[in-house]
Amino acid sequence: MEFNVLLVFMIIGALIAAETRDLLSAVISVGAVGFIVSLAFLFLKAPDIAITQVVVEVLTLVVLVRATLRNDITTVKGMRGKIGLSFSLAVIVLITLAAYPFFRELPHFGVPLLSQGKSISGFFLKEGLRRTGAANVTTSILLDFRMYDTIGEATILFASLLGALAILRRPSHKKRGARDKEERIK
């Protein structure tokens, strides 16, 4: 029941973030949604993810505020045209219809595949402490059973931050001077 309340709050926050005209308040409300998500992770017995989510959420807010705050235009003017809007709404309705059979296949809430003995997680729970020596099974999966996954994640994070730096880098003084000279010659 408490998840439903949290999810309704998240939906309200997301709607405000989508519809408000002020960009800064949209950013703040998406931050609120992120912190409610981390609270929901805590209720869902996932403390590791709750901690990660809080840290990443703070960084996300800093990055998004940097994108909006120092610019002159901070309000949104309108939406797309009528045709584009109705087309996107039609696509959303189609996806909802296509997802309907999928929801009937899902296990009931609170009864995961693990408790029916159909998941590999039982093996991790049984053998995690003995094979890796980690009392926290999530950590033992993250850093031992699926180590390559974590290394790949670190690679992706490193590559994306390198990309962000390459995009945001200013041209060096020497190059700028050369460009000025070219313009003067013209």
Add this chain to the structure above:
Amino acid sequence: MEYILSFVLLMIGLYCVATKKNIVKIVIGLNIMEYAINLFLILIGYRRGGIAPIRTPDMSLAYFLRYSVDPLPQALVVTSIVIGFGVLALSVSMAIRIYERYGTFDINEIKRLKG
């Protein structure tokens, strides 16, 4: 019910991506979709009345196996959250560059200024 509400959250994110013209709004929509999917994966692994998958010395193996929630989605969602931050940092830096170049966040105006 919980699944349907997280699906609604996903659809709000998709609506925000598909119908807004502002680049920052599109990035926000991507972020909302990411929250919805992470939450959905954790909801699948939840066990009613469960405990966190951390085994303290006073727990027997049978008790732990009977009550612990599914640890596998949690391990994958940690990865997914961090990758989501990487995507966000890259897209926001692109948005800042576009603003410096064209002086606007509006994608229609950017198209017009380019052509």
